[in-house]
Amino acid sequence: MLDSFSRRPAHSITPPLSFISPPSLPQELFVGRAAMLGVAIAIVGEILTGAGPLAQLGYEVRRVLLKLAGQLCTA
Numbered sequence: 001m002l003d004s005f006s007r008r009p010a011h012s013i014t015p016p017l018s019f020i021s022p023p024s025l026p027q028e029l030f031v032g033r034a035a036m037l038g039v040a041i042a043i044v045g046e047i048l049t050g051a052g053p054l055a056q057l058g059y060e061v062r063r064v065l066l067k068l069a070g071q072l073c074t075a
Contacts, residue, residue: 042053054061 045056046052049056
């Protein structure tokens with residue numbers, strides 16, 4: 001069944017913002033490979049240093065979570 005205004009199939013979905021094009025296959029491949037490389041580097045860094053990825057960046061996640069938990073319990 002065709003839409004009488006646009007001559008497209010009535011079931012077709014158009015993006016809400018037509019000026020944003022969907023990512024192309026080479027862009028998707030690059031982003032996927034970059035993500036895999038980042039995960040591999042984080043794993044190697046964890047093996048070499050014994051600290052997780054956030055600890056390597058200097059974040060004290062445990063301390064922040066314990067502080068938040070303490071605030072929630074006293075509230």
